[in-house]
Amino acid sequence: MKIQLRQFDVLKSTNVTAVSFAREGAAEGTVIVAKRQENGRGRMRRVWTSPEGGLWFSVILRPQIDPQYAAQVTLLMGVAVCQALRRLYATDDIMIKWPNDLLLRKKKVCGILSELQLSEDGEIDYAVVGVGVNVALKIEDFPPELRDAAASLNVSLNKNYTCEDVLDNILQEFNGLYREWLVCGADVILPLWKKLNCTLNQKVLVKDNDEVIFSGTVTDIDAEGAIVVRSEGGECQSFDFGEISIR
Numbered sequence: 616m617k618i619q620l621r622q623f624d625v626l627k628s629t630n631v632t633a634v635s636f637a638r639e640g641a642a643e644g645t646v647i648v649a650k651r652q653e654n655g656r657g658r659m660r661r662v663w664t665s666p667e668g669g670l671w672f673s674v675i676l677r678p679q680i681d682p683q684y685a686a687q688v689t690l691l692m693g694v695a696v697c698q699a700l701r702r703l704y705a706t707d708d709i710m711i712k713w714p715n716d717l718l719l720r721k722k723k724v725c726g727i728l729s730e731l732q733l734s735e736d737g738e739i740d741y742a743v744v745g746v747g748v749n750v751a752l753k754i755e756d757f758p759p760e761l762r763d764a765a766a767s768l769n770v771s772l773n774k775n776y777t778c779e780d781v782l783d784n785i786l787q788e789f790n791g792l793y794r795e796w797l798v799c800g801a802d803v804i805l806p807l808w809k810k811l812n813c814t815l816n817q818k819v820l821v822k823d824n825d826e827v828i829f830s831g832t833v834t835d836i837d838a839e840g841a842i843v844v845r846s847e848g849g850e851c852q853s854f855d856f857g858e859i860s861i862r
């Protein structure tokens with residue numbers, strides 16, 4: 616994949632810009648980066664706070680795979696970001712929480728939001744994978760309600776990397792994994808995801824829009840990116856949506 620960077624000072628959301636570029640035919644590998652976002656989008660229709668000091672970018676992909684497996688691109692990005700950050704910051708303390716949050720010592724340092732568009736014949740037209748990394752935000756940059764749950768990499772790990780350093784490392788890691796994945800599929804990602812995650816074997820509450828819909832222990836993740844949760848009564852259910860809180 617040939618990376619083509621499109622850099623902006625300010626955008627409403629890099630995902631929104633990436634979707635409009637993708638609709639206009641932008642090539643796979645186009646990466647939209649903004650120094651800040653005015654209307655950053657999070658999962659579950661939440662707002663994603665995106666002031667200067669964070670890395671906010673979206674990648675346009677056009678993988679020719681069965682759309683059933685499209686969620687794997689998000690897992691793949693989670694693995695790539697986790698490996699890149701672990702290497703750059705020289706720490707093993709960064710873990711993936713299903714579906715695609717990255718936590719540093721239980722505090723969120725990165726979120727990923729993917730958007731998929733199918734063509735009329737049911738093939739993948741494009742996927743936009745948006746990544747937000749709290750590189751150098753100060754505690755006062757986070758809204759008060761997030762200050763306990765979120766962290767900034769440079770502050771927590773006492774480093775001084777720029778957003779460009781972090782972006783370069785992530786894109787290099789992602790590019791290598793993506794190439795391998797196009798050839799070999801899930802076998803490339805799932806073992807890495809399992810190694811880097813902090814979700815398997817945990818007792819969790821599964822939530823949809825803040826409402827608890829199931830509770831149990833996470834026993835597996837499947838090729839569609841869904842987690843399998845076993846309740847105390849032994850009932851197993853898969854979830855490919857929603858979010859979890861680890862008990």
Ligand code: BTN
Nearest residue numbers: 628630655656657658726745747
């Ligand atoms: C989450 O809720 O955890 C996902 C957050 C994703 C945020 C990133 S920042 C870059 C890209 N543009 C957006 O508007 N959102 C994603």
